[in-house]
Amino acid sequence: MRRTNAFALAAIAAVLATVTIAARADNSMSSRGSMMSTGAKPAIFTPSTVKWMAGTGEFKGLTVAYMSGDPSKAGPWTIRFKVPAGGKFPVHYHNDAETATVISGTFEAAIGDTFDASKLMMLPAGTYVYIPAGVKHFAMAKTDCVVQVSGTKPFAMVTASSSM
Numbered sequence: 001m002r003r004t005n006a007f008a009l010a011a012i013a014a015v016l017a018t019v020t021i022a023a024r025a026d027n028s029m030s031s032r033g034s035m036m037s038t039g040a041k042p043a044i045f046t047p048s049t050v051k052w053m054a055g056t057g058e059f060k061g062l063t064v065a066y067m068s069g070d071p072s073k074a075g076p077w078t079i080r081f082k083v084p085a086g087g088k089f090p091v092h093y094h095n096d097a098e099t100a101t102v103i104s105g106t107f108e109a110a111i112g113d114t115f116d117a118s119k120l121m122m123l124p125a126g127t128y129v130y131i132p133a134g135v136k137h138f139a140m141a142k143t144d145c146v147v148q149v150s151g152t153k154p155f156a157m158v159t160a161s162s163s164m
Contacts, residue, residue: 040069040076043067043068045065050080052082053065055081058155058156062082062083062087063081063082064079064080064082067080067148071151071154071155072155074153076150076151076152077150077151077152078148078150079148079149079150080103081146081147081149082144083105083107083141083144083145083146085105085143085144086141087141088115088139088140088141089139089140090138091112091113091114091115091136091137091159091160092137092138093158094131094156095133095134095154096153096154097131097132097133097151098130098131099128099129099130100128100129100147100150101126101128101129101147101148102125102127102129102145103125103146103148104125104144104145104146105144105145105146106122106124106125106142106145107127107139107142107145108120108121108122108142109121109129109137109138109139110137110138111135111137112136112137113136113160115138120138120139120140122142
């Protein structure tokens with residue numbers, strides 16, 4: 001029993017030390033380079049430090065936060081969208097696999113060639129979605145929501161001409 005308790009305490013201490021070291025690493029992480037070969041910089045965002053801005057180009061009409069990388073270039077990137085209730089994404093596909101996580105609110109999505117609201121699947125906060133490249137899909141925000149999307153190729157949303 002003592003051995004188990006000692007092990008558990010050692011494990012907790014190790015986790016706390018790791019978290020403390022990471023938190024103290026340097027609060028100005030985004031202004032310093034990284035030792036990683038990718039040239040990526042470490043980033044930690046709390047809800048109050050996420051920088052939201054009006055979307056442009058492919059993201060026009062949405063509020064966007066660029067979490068890491070650059071979605072206009074090849075290489076890993078992650079962005080977040082604030083989507084107002086009722087906001088619709090017509091039938092479209094991407095040239096890259098789409099990985100998305102609903103951070104808050106309720107989003108809806110479906111696979112198909114025609115926008116059909118009756119086929120939308122409710123995706124509450126915490127839902128993870130993976131859609132392979134080239135798969136046509138559509139979506140809508142049931143409530144105000146935040147959706148995080150990641151990819152590795154330049155972001156492109158290829159829409160069908162008569163999808164709504």
